[in-house]
Amino acid sequence: MAGSEAAEEKFCLQEVVDAYRLCLSPEKEVYLEHYIAGWRALVKFLNSLGSVFGFIAVEALTKIQTLVTFLNGENGSQYSTLQSMVKYELDNELVDLTTRGPHPESGCRTLLRLHRALRFLELFLERLRVSTEDSKTSVMCTEAYNESLAQHHLYAVQKVACLAFLVLPGRPTFFEVMNVGPPEQVVSMLGEAVPLISEVYKITEELYAEHNLHDLP
Numbered sequence: 232m233a234g235s236e237a238a239e240e241k242f243c244l245q246e247v248v249d250a251y252r253l254c255l256s257p258e259k260e261v262y263l264e265h266y267i268a269g270w271r272a273l274v275k276f277l278n279s280l281g282s283v284f285g286f287i288a289v290e291a292l293t294k295i296q297t298l299v300t301f302l303n304g305e306n307g308s309q310y311s312t313l314q315s316m317v318k319y320e321l322d323n324e325l326v327d328l329t330t331r332g333p334h335p336e337s338g339c340r341t342l343l344r345l346h347r348a349l350r351f352l353e354l355f356l357e358r359l360r361v362s363t364e365d366s367k368t369s370v371m372c373t374e375a376y377n378e379s380l381a382q383h384h385l386y387a388v389q390k391v392a393c394l395a396f397l398v399l400p401g402r403p404t405f406f407e408v409m410n411v412g413p414p415e416q417v418v419s420m421l422g423e424a425v426p427l428i429s430e431v432y433k434i435t436e437e438l439y440a441e442h443n444l445h446d447l448p
């Protein structure tokens with residue numbers, strides 16, 4: 232890979248912060264384009280963790296790609312925000328609400344999977360932010376996972392995920408990979424990232440509750 236391409240692929244926490252900062256409109260609508268950009272940046276991070284995390288990166292990328300296809304499709308303008316997507320898909324009966332049927336990969340159900348993962352991210356980054364030098368990333372990650380995503384995963388997926396967490400690099404490597412600078416600056420940027428992610432999460436959570444979309448199959 233050419234040097235410039237490699238540089239493009241490098242993860243940087245600032246990219247995540249920028250994406251989530253750009254996510255909200257003044258009316259607190261969530262722009263899908265920036266929501267996806269945030270996830271793309273996180274996938275870079277997952278890829279930098281090595282092949283053990285490849286299956287998680289592939290799963291996240293598959294969900295991202297489904298949303299990108301809608302956003303770039305002929306009805307793309309209906310997918311500019313989460314709010315417009317939900318309205319468009321519900322108004323046009325494009326969502327399988329109780330069992331999987333003609334619309335197994337709707338935007339609403341696909342985004343719900345990423346939304347649940349965003350809660351994991353929020354919990355994990357907050358743990359990382361308040362962690363100390365001897366804190367273990369595997370423990371922080373397992374706790375955040377058990378409090379969030381695990382509740383929506385099959386037992387076999389939970390087992391594989393928890394095994395992967397055991398080979399996570401330690402806190403110093405995590406901080407380095409974030410490409411921010413010394414640990415104090417990483418902590419400070421995590422302090423910016425977490426509230427932004429929390430707000431996007433909360434707005435999505437309320438939108439899905441309002442439309443009874445939390446259990447989409």
Ligand SMILES: CCCCCCCC/C=C\CCCCCCCC(=O)N[C@@H](COP(=O)(O)O)[C@H](O)/C=C/CCCCCCCCCCCCC
Pocket residue numbers: 244247273274276277284286287290291294344345347348351352372376380383384385388392448
């Ligand atoms: C800022 C740097 C540090 C942050 C590092 C975190 C990076 C990424 C954060 C989260 C990634 C998770 C993305 C996974 C998407 C999961 C979607 C999902 O739940 N899919 C399941 C259901 O899909 P359907 O079958 O209903 O279509 C699917 O069954 C699951 C497939 C396997 C994925 C298992 C993922 C479990 C682990 C998540 C945490 C990994 C974080 C490791 C790095 C810290």
